[in-house]
Amino acid sequence: MKNISVQLQQFVKESLHPNMIAGQPMTTGEFEKWNDFINSAIAELSRNAFKSAIVTNERKINIFELINLLTELSNTINEYLTKYNRVWQKHPMATRIRQSYLSICGSLEDLLDVLAKRFPKIAAQTAYSHYAIYGVKQELRLLAVTAKQHLQSQAFHLNVIGIFSDGLNFLINQKNLKRGDDHYIRKLVEAIVKKQFTDPAQVIDFLIANDFNLPDFFLFCLEQWNAILTEQDGLIEQKQKLLDLKSHLYDLSISFGLKSPWDKHRLHDELNKFLSEKYSLVKERLKISRQLLEAEGYRPNSKRMLINLSVAQLGLFLRMQVEKGVLAKEHIGELFSFYARHFYTPNTDFISPESLQKKSSVVEHATARKLKALLISMLNWLNTNYNLSNYN
16 A cells, blocks of 8 residues: 555656646546546555454554545645646646546545545544535534524523634634544534523533533633622632532533544533632632631631621621711721621621622622612611601
8 A cells, every 4th residue: 555655646746746747738548547547546545445344553543644645635636726727727738637636636535535434533633635625614614603593592691602603613714624623513513403502501511511622612611600609608608619510510521422522631621620729729718717817816616696688788788887877987897807707697607808898899789679678678667666657
C-alpha cells in the first residue's frame, strides 16, 4: 500500500499539476489514462484497507494515515480547481480538465466516505476535505437554525438560546471541521428537536449532560451558579447550596448523553472542579468569620434570639429603621454585626454580618413586598387593639 500511495501522490502532485499540463497537448486517450491510473490506485488502496477484519493498533495507524493522505490529495486537486484555474482555463481542453479534476475528487471522497463508515472512531479524528466541507457546513447550518427555532418556540430566556446557537456556529465554522465534530453536532441537534423543555434550567442541564464543553457555555454556567449563591442568606446556606449543585451535577454525569469529540476534560469535570474550589473558599470564609466573631465575644452556644424573618427581610427592616432615625446611622457596620451576633432566622443559624448589611441595600422586589405585608399587618393590629382606625 505504501508504494501505491507514493505513486499516487507523485501522479497528483506532479503529472496533474496545472503548470505541468498547461503547455501540453491533451487527447481523449490522455484523460482516459488519468482516470484508469487514479481508479486503479484507489481500488488497490481500498482492497488493502479492507483485506482484514481485525483492527490492530498498527492497522489503526495505517487507516488514519490513509484517510489523511486521501484528504490531502483531494485538497490538492481542489486547489488545482480553484487557485490554479486561470492556468488550465487557457488550455483548449479546459472543460475536460475540469471534469477530470472533479471526477478525481469525487472518487477520493467516495473512498473517504466508505472508510469513515467502516472505521468511524478513527475517521472521527480527521478533518473533512476542502472539496466536501462546503456541503457539510451548509447542512449543519440548517440543522443549527432548526435547533434554535425549536428552542425559541418554547419561549425561553434568550441568553441560553443565544449561548447554544453561537456555540454551534463556532463549531461549524471551524476551518478544519472534523468528522467527529460533525457527528456530535448532528446527534445533539437530533436530540434537542425531539425534546420539549419547560424552563431554561432544563436546557442547561441537557447541554451539561451532553458535554457541550465550549468556553462561553462554561462561563454561562458559572455566572448562573454565582447568582444562585448570592441569593443565599449566609455562608452556611451557600455551603448547602454548593453541595446541592454538586449532587445535581453528579446525577447529570451518570445520565446517558453524548461526549464531545474534543481533546479536553469533560464539561462535568470542569464544572465539578469549580464547585469544589468554591466550596473550599466558602468553608474557609465561614471558619474565619466564626473566629472573628468569637474574638469579639460571640460563642456558638450562647443564647440568641429567633426572629421570624429571612436574612434579606431582616436586613431591609434594619435599613428602614436606620433611614427613619429609629436606629443611629453612626457605626452602621457595628449595628449589623450586633444583630448578626444575637439573632438567627428559621433558615439561617449563623448570619454573616457582611451578608446582612449587603442585603439591606440590595433588595429584591419580593423581599420588599413581603416586608410591606408584615408592616401592614402590624398596623392593623395597632388599629384593632388601640382603637386607632379613626386616626390618620
